[in-house]
Amino acid sequence: MIALRRDLHAHPELGFEEVRTSGIVAAQLAEVGISVHRGLGKTGVVGTLKVGDGTRSIGLRADMDALAMPELGDLPYRSGTPNTMHACGHDGHTVMLLAAARHLARTRNFNGTVHFIFQPAEEGRGGAKAMVDDGLFKLFPMDAAYGLHNMPGLAPDEMAVVAGPQLASSDSWEVVFHGVGTHGAKPHLGRDAVTAAAQFLTAIHTIVARRIDPLQPAVVSACAITAGDFNALNVIPDDVRIGGTARAYSAAVRDQLEAEIGQLAQGVAATFGITVDYSFKRRIPPVVNDADVTRRALLAAQTVTGRPVVTDFPPSTAGDDFAFLGAEVPGAYVWLGNGPAVDGALHHNSRYDFNDEAILTGARYWTALVEQELR
Ligand SMILES: [Zn+2]
Ligand SMILES: [Zn+2]
Numbered sequence: 001m002i003a004l005r006r007d008l009h010a011h012p013e014l015g016f017e018e019v020r021t022s023g024i025v026a027a028q029l030a031e032v033g034i035s036v037h038r039g040l041g042k043t044g045v046v047g048t049l050k051v052g053d054g055t056r057s058i059g060l061r062a063d064m065d066a067l068a069m070p071e072l073g074d075l076p077y078r079s080g081t082p083n084t085m086h087a088c089g090h091d092g093h094t095v096m097l098l099a100a101a102r103h104l105a106r107t108r109n110f111n112g113t114v115h116f117i118f119q120p121a122e123e124g125r126g127g128a129k130a131m132v133d134d135g136l137f138k139l140f141p142m143d144a145a146y147g148l149h150n151m152p153g154l155a156p157d158e159m160a161v162v163a164g165p166q167l168a169s170s171d172s173w174e175v176v177f178h179g180v181g182t183h184g185a186k187p188h189l190g191r192d193a194v195t196a197a198a199q200f201l202t203a204i205h206t207i208v209a210r211r212i213d214p215l216q217p218a219v220v221s222a223c224a225i226t227a228g229d230f231n232a233l234n235v236i237p238d239d240v241r242i243g244g245t246a247r248a249y250s251a252a253v254r255d256q257l258e259a260e261i262g263q264l265a266q267g268v269a270a271t272f273g274i275t276v277d278y279s280f281k282r283r284i285p286p287v288v289n290d291a292d293v294t295r296r297a298l299l300a301a302q303t304v305t306g307r308p309v310v311t312d313f314p315p316s317t318a319g320d321d322f323a324f325l326g327a328e329v330p331g332a333y334v335w336l337g338n339g340p341a342v343d344g345a346l347h348h349n350s351r352y353d354f355n356d357e358a359i360l361t362g363a364r365y366w367t368a369l370v371e372q373e374l375r
Helices: 002-010 019-031 090-107 127-133 193-203 206-211 251-271 291-304 358-373
Strands: 035-040 044-051 057-063 112-119 144-151 164-167 170-178 218-227 239-248 275-284 287-289 331-337
Touching: 002 019, 002 090, 019 035, 019 044, 019 090, 019 112, 044 090, 044 127, 057 090, 057 358, 090 112, 090 144, 090 358, 112 127, 144 291, 144 358, 170 193, 170 251, 193 218, 193 239, 193 251, 206 218, 206 251, 218 251, 239 251, 251 275, 287 291, 287 331, 291 331, 291 358, 331 358
Parallel strands: 057 112, 057 144, 144 331
Antiparallel strands: 035 044, 044 112, 164 287, 170 239, 170 275, 218 239
């Protein structure tokens, strides 16, 4: 499995392009007699293993995709594909679930149905939603869904399992101020969208500070801005386009962020006598762990790690589209240590690598979870 993990690392594929990876996954599942369904969400694979007459059914999810970024480390198995890199450890996630599936197919020490969900395109390309839209829950009914992500900073035999919010909603917004362009020397003859945009950017941070409940986490960031031309510094442009992200852990705060950003943009535009277009694109809901299912995950983690399971790990303001599974059935998303961040190489860093020492812990966790959940 270590050799396979390094092979996947050397051959990373972007979201919905995991043709080689999903082919290997499907072959490894079929080899041990697991029934395989391919093509769900384009390159997604679901392996189903039913043992005994138990009626309970669960889904275990691993993501398979890499990121569009260069790998700058000097690993012997570094990416051979330009600008494509497993910088989030999904190579490790794939291998750990495969290892558990193959072990469970041989030992069959449980009673019920387990679906091994190998998801494409987790990194912002909508793989989980594509699988759900293609009928994941209709074809493979399940009572609970489980997810796992590696986490630098925890030891490779250490896990963190916490009920409640784990990852934030991840939505994007865009504001376009439409002024009236004019000569830079004669601003009074136009309507200056640049000044309006500057006011908006200053005021946007009052949304979290002054409008959201101080006890509710939220993030609003402006991350892109386009206006004017540096070859024409005597021209006030017509339009200024600004885009950013919004994060929350509850549906109520998410709704509020959508409303507040738009209201502020409209207010600023009115103040400056210009117009504005506003759009808010809902991408990923928050990942919120169900209490009962999380208790089952915690029991499994306690069985396999040689140390206490971390139960007060802080939530992350990143997002994960496992949320689309957790929105359909009760879910639990847990963290598995990746060891220290070598040279500061955290997720999405060009020198990040999944820690092979974690494979055994992760595979044991999935195995114990199935054997305990489907007793
Ligand atoms: Zn990632
Ligand atoms: Zn990831």
